[in-house]
Amino acid sequence: MQLMAGNSSKDSGGLSSGNPEVEFYTWVNNLSSLETREKALLELCKMRESLPDFAPLLWYSFGTVAALLQEITAVYPYISPPNLTAHQSNRVCNALALLQCLASHPVTRTEFLKAQIPLYLYNFLSTNSRNRPFEYLRLTSLGVIGALAKTDDPDVISFLLNTEIIPLCLHIMETGSELSKTVATFIMQKLLQDNNGLEYICHTYERFAHVATVLSSMVEQLAKEQSTRLLKHVIRCYQRLCDNSRARDALRNCLPEALRNNTFAAQLVDEPATQRCLALLVEQLARPSVTAAAAASGAPGEGIGNAGVTDVGAGGAGGTIEGTGPSVGVNASAPPSSNPPPVKSPLELGSARHLKRLTQHSSDNSMYFLICFYLRTRVRIPNL
Numbered sequence: 001m002q003l004m005a006g007n008s009s010k011d012s013g014g015l016s017s018g019n020p021e022v023e024f025y026t027w028v029n030n031l032s033s034l035e036t037r038e039k040a041l042l043e044l045c046k047m048r049e050s051l052p053d054f055a056p057l058l059w060y061s062f063g064t065v066a067a068l069l070q071e072i073t074a075v076y077p078y079i080s081p082p083n084l085t086a087h088q089s090n091r092v093c094n095a096l097a098l099l100q101c102l103a104s105h106p107v108t109r110t111e112f113l114k115a116q117i118p119l120y121l122y123n124f125l126s127t128n129s130r131n132r133p134f135e136y137l138r139l140t141s142l143g144v145i146g147a148l149a150k151t152d153d154p155d156v157i158s159f160l161l162n163t164e165i166i167p168l169c170l171h172i173m174e175t176g177s178e179l180s181k182t183v184a185t186f187i188m189q190k191l192l193q194d195n196n197g198l199e200y201i202c203h204t205y206e207r208f209a210h211v212a213t214v215l216s217s218m219v220e221q222l223a224k225e226q227s228t229r230l231l232k233h234v235i236r237c238y239q240r241l242c243d244n245s246r247a248r249d250a251l252r253n254c255l256p257e258a259l260r261n262n263t264f265a266a267q268l269v270d271e272p273a274t275q276r277c278l279a280l281l282v283e284q285l286a287r288p289s290v291t292a293a294a295a296a297s298g299a300p301g302e303g304i305g306n307a308g309v310t311d312v313g314a315g316g317a318g319g320t321i322e323g324t325g326p327s328v329g330v331n332a333s334a335p336p337s338s339n340p341p342p343v344k345s346p347l348e349l350g351s352a353r354h355l356k357r358l359t360q361h362s363s364d365n366s367m368y369f370l371i372c373f374y375l376r377t378r379v380r381i382p383n384l
Contacts, residue, residue, distance in 0.1 A: 020051050028058070031067040041071070041094040048101055055105035058098060065102075065115070071095040072120050075137075082129040089133035096121070096140040104147040113159050118145060125168040128175065135177055142172070142183040149190035157194040166191065166201070170214045178227050181218070185233040192240040202244040212241070212254060219256040226267050232274045235259070239281045249289045255281075 024047060030040035048054055058064055075092050078084045099117065102108045112118075121141040127134050145165065148156045160166075165187070172184040188211070191197035201207050215234055222231050238255070241247040258264065260282055268275045 020047065021057075023047070024051055024054075024057060025061070028061045028064055032063055037067065037071070038091055041091065041098070045094050045097050048097070053107075055101045055108045059102055059108040059111065065117075068095045068098055069117070069120060076123060079123060079127055082127070082131065082134060084129075084131075084133045084137065086133050089136050093136055093140040096137075096144055100140075100144045100147045103144050104151065106151075109148070109151065109153065110155070113148075113155060116163075118148065118159070118165075119163060121145065122163070122165075122168060125172065130177075135180065138172065138176065139180050139183065142180060142187070146183050146187055146190075149187045152190070152193070154194065154196070157191060157197050160187075160191065161197060161200050166207075166211075170210060173214050173218060178225075178230060182227070182230045182233065185218070185230060185237065189233050189236050189240070192237055198240060198244055202241070202247050205250075208241075208247055208250065211237075212247075212250070216254065216256050219258050223258045223263050228267055228271060228274075231264060231267065232271065232277075235274055235277050235281065239277050239284075242281060242284045248284065252285050252289060255285055 024044070027040040027043045027047075030036035031044075044058070051057070071092055072095060075084060075088050078088060099112075099121075102112045103118075121144055124137045124141040125145075127138060145160070149160065169184040169188050172180050173188070176184060192201065201211055215237055218230070218234055222234070238251065238259070242251060259278065264278070268278065
C-alpha cells in the first residue's frame with residue numbers, strides 16, 4: 001500500500017496535500033511553464049466538479065486565461081492544412097474544457113464575453129476535416145458555445161448573433177458527426193428561442209431560407225439514419241420558427257413531408273413531449289394563413305400589402321425583402337435612400353434577377369408565396 005501511495009504521489013506531480021484549494025493553486029502555478037502545463041491542464045480538468053467556485057478562482061488567477069489562450073492559438077497552424085495530431089487535440093480540448101467552466105458560471109460569464117474569448121474558437125468550428133482529432137476539437141468548442149447559449153442570457157444571444165455564429169452552426173448541422181450536429185442544432189434552438197434571435201433569422205428571406213434549407217436536409221437524413229436526440233432539436237427549431245408569421249406562411253409550403261406523414265411516429269413513441277411539439281407544429285401549419293384569409297376578404301393581410309411583402313425585417317413598415325428590388329417592397333414609390341445599396345455577390349444578384357422575373361409576371365398581390373416557391377427551387381441561398 002505504501003508503494004502504491006508513493007506511485008500515486010509521483011504521478012500527480014508530487015502533490016499529496018489534502019487541501020483541494022492548495023492543490024488547485026499549485027496546478028494553476030504550473031500552467032505558467034510549458035514543461036508542466038500539459039499535466040496541469042489534465043489535473044485541473046479533474047477538479048472542475050469537486051472544487052466550489054472553481055470558475056472564479058480560475059478566471060482571477062494570474063496568467064491562467066492567457067495560458068489557456070496560448071494553448072488554443074498554438075494549434076492554429078495545424079488546422080490548414082489539416083495536420084492536427086490526437087495528442088495536440090487532447091491537450092487543446094483540456095484547455096477548452098476549462099473555458100467551458102468559465103462560460104457557464106454566472107460570475108465569470110460576463111467577463112468571458114467582454115474578453116471575446118469565444119472568437120478564439122471559431123477557427124475550430126469552421127474546419128472541414130472528418131478526422132477524429134478535428135471532430136473532438138469541433139465538439140469541445142461547440143460545448144463551450146453551448147454552455148453559453150444554455151444560460152438563456154440575452155447578452156450571450158446578442159454576442160453570438162453579432163459574431164455570426166449562425167453560419168458556423170449551419171455548416172456543422174450539414175456536415176458534422178451526429179453528436180456535433182446535435183450540439184449545433186441545440187445552439188440554433190437556443191438562438192431561436194430568444195426573440196432577438198428569431199427576429200434576426202427572419203429578418204431577410206436569405207437568412208430564413210438558409211436555416212430552413214439546412215433543417216429540411218437534416219429531416220431527410222434523419223428519415224434514413226434515426227437519431228431521436230437530434231430530431232427533438234430540429235422539431236423545436238421548426239416550432240419556434242412558426243412563431244414568426246412570415247416564416248409560418250413559408251413553412252406551410254416547404255415543411256418536409258416526413259414531418260407531416262408520421263414518418264417518425266415509431267421513433268418518437270417514447271418521447272411524448274416531442275410528439276406534442278410535432279403535433280402542434282403540424283396543427284399550426286394546417287390552419288389557414290392570415291395572408292390567404294385577407295386576400296379572400298379583399299383586405300390586406302398581416303405583413304403583406306398590395307405591393308408585396310411588408311415588414312420583412314426589423315425595419316417595420318416600408319421594409320423590403322433584401323435583394324428583390326422595389327417591385328417586392330411595400331413602398332415602391334418612396335424616394336430612394338441616400339445610402340448606397342450593399343454590394344452583393346454574383347450569386348445573390350442572379351438570385352434577385354430571377355426573383356424579379358417571377359414577380360413581374362404575376363398578378364397575385366401576395367408575392368411571398370412566389371418567394372417561397374423560388375426558395376424551394378434553389379439549392380442554396382448564400383450569406384446569412
